[in-house]
Amino acid sequence: MALIVQKFGGTSVGSIERIEQVADKVAKFRDEGHDMIVVLSAMSGETNRLIDLAKQVQERPTPRELDVLLATGEQVTIALLCMALHKRGYDARSYTGGQVRILTDSAHNKARIREIDEQAIRADLNQGRVVVVAGFQGVDEAGNITTLGRGGSDTTGVALAAALGADECQIYTDVDGVYTTDPRIVDSARRLDRITFEEMLEMASLGSKVLQIRAVEFAGKYNVPLRVLHSFKEGPGTLISLEDDSVMENPAISGIAFNRDEAKLTVIGIPDTPGVAYQILSPIGDANIEVDVIVQNIAQDNTTDLTFTVHRNDLARAEAIVRETAKKLGAREVIADSKICKVSLVGVGMRSHAGVASKMFKTLADVNINIQMITTSEIKISVVLDEKYMELAVRALHSAFELDEPGAA
Numbered sequence: 587m588a589l590i591v592q593k594f595g596g597t598s599v600g601s602i603e604r605i606e607q608v609a610d611k612v613a614k615f616r617d618e619g620h621d622m623i624v625v626l627s628a629m630s631g632e633t634n635r636l637i638d639l640a641k642q643v644q645e646r647p648t649p650r651e652l653d654v655l656l657a658t659g660e661q662v663t664i665a666l667l668c669m670a671l672h673k674r675g676y677d678a679r680s681y682t683g684g685q686v687r688i689l690t691d692s693a694h695n696k697a698r699i700r701e702i703d704e705q706a707i708r709a710d711l712n713q714g715r716v717v718v719v720a721g722f723q724g725v726d727e728a729g730n731i732t733t734l735g736r737g738g739s740d741t742t743g744v745a746l747a748a749a750l751g752a753d754e755c756q757i758y759t760d761v762d763g764v765y766t767t768d769p770r771i772v773d774s775a776r777r778l779d780r781i782t783f784e785e786m787l788e789m790a791s792l793g794s795k796v797l798q799i800r801a802v803e804f805a806g807k808y809n810v811p812l813r814v815l816h817s818f819k820e821g822p823g824t825l826i827s828l829e830d831d832s833v834m835e836n837p838a839i840s841g842i843a844f845n846r847d848e849a850k851l852t853v854i855g856i857p858d859t860p861g862v863a864y865q866i867l868s869p870i871g872d873a874n875i876e877v878d879v880i881v882q883n884i885a886q887d888n889t890t891d892l893t894f895t896v897h898r899n900d901l902a903r904a905e906a907i908v909r910e911t912a913k914k915l916g917a918r919e920v921i922a923d924s925k926i927c928k929v930s931l932v933g934v935g936m937r938s939h940a941g942v943a944s945k946m947f948k949t950l951a952d953v954n955i956n957i958q959m960i961t962t963s964e965i966k967i968s969v970v971l972d973e974k975y976m977e978l979a980v981r982a983l984h985s986a987f988e989l990d991e992p993g994a995a
């Protein structure tokens with residue numbers, strides 16, 4: 587007998603039929619004697635629908651009101667699942683984030699969980715009830731409803747598992763595990779039996795939206811055994827865990843992540859004096875805009891160029907700030923480019939394999955793709971490319987690093 591947290595994503599609760607199927611699954615685990623906590627997302631498409639409704643009323647609704655609206659999606663599915671469980675003769679109770687008291691900070695739309703009051707949940711579990719909790723939402727100190735950012739139900743699941751010391755947190759979704767890259771883009775992508783927290787965190791941060799970044803952070807920090815599984819197909823899924831010492835030979839690369847979320851700003855002809863990078867980037871930081879990749883050229887003719895990337899949503903604001911600074915510094919030109927993508931290789935095996943970067947650059951050269959920027963860390967290499975080459979780059983790298991499913995075309 588174990589304590590299991592199961593989280594079901596939007597497509598897994600996207601219709602009454604699917605909710606009934608989820609109820610069967612939960613019931614099966616309950617029959618085996620496990621204590622069950624179930625976390626649900628809203629029905630697929632619902633959160634987008636709600637955002638769209640809000641925008642029809644006001645272009646930029648206040649984050650507080652948006653949270654009040656968005657939190658309704660998950661309230662629908664938790665109640666329906668409990669009804670489906672009751673119909674099957676199981677005792678079950680649904681709770682909103684505020685009711686189980688998932689206490690968060692007050693950063694609406696991207697709140698962080700601070701504390702979970704596990705007493706009420708334990709009392710229900712002790713009575714043999716299935717506890718069904720709305721994902722993606724919490725409540726701040728003052729009682730305001732908050733949400734945890736898109737994909738945040740994963741984080742609710744992991745946080746509950748951590749708070750209650752669950753034996754496993756199972757994330758049920760529409761793929762049967764974590765793949766070497768997004769299987770929607772690369773047909774020959776291969777399911778991984780396991781991946782380390784560290785690698786999964788890089789994959790999620792670099793664009794693989796199969797798990798929310800915070801969920802992986804939480805799981806790593808509290809060492810919550812995390813498994814990604816298909817909601818309706820049997821299979822072992824992917825276990826996300828600490829580095830496995832028994833696997834002597836790690837492949838150089840475990841996976842490839844990519845995203846189109848960034849945009850690039852280049853300042854050309856900046857007088858090459860100490861402090862220019864600081865002068866350009868500090869007003870960006872002051873405006874709370876995160877900078878990702880940065881490249882500065884070696885000076886020629888006493889001037890230099892600086893290029894950096896920001897989230898696409900921040901491009902207009904960042905560009906306005908940079909134009910101001912460029913004028914003050916006497917720079918020649920500012921160029922904004924939102925048609926870029928970032929493709930990244932991730933793997934703890936990189937630590938012990940030389941030549942990963944040169945193989946990556948050669949592979950891209952062979953298919954005639956120009957690299958605009960490069961950034962590396964211990965277990966990842968990212969390149970910024972023209973976005974039209976994203977799929978070609980991912981496929982070429984997937985096959986060059988022998989990640990393809992054996993037998994795939």
Ligand code: ADP
Nearest residue numbers: 595596597759760764765767768770794795796
């Ligand atoms: P849910 O609604 O269940 O939370 P998501 O859409 O958030 O589901 O996450 C599942 C999706 O993540 C898959 O359909 C898949 O297209 C995408 N995905 C991106 N990268 C990967 C990857 N490396 N492995 C598996 N799925 C991935």
Ligand code: ASP
Nearest residue numbers: 627633722736737738739
């Ligand atoms: N319903 C929310 C979203 O679509 C949270 C989630 O599904 O995890 O982002």
Ligand code: MG
Nearest residue numbers: 595737795796
């Ligand atoms: Mg998700």
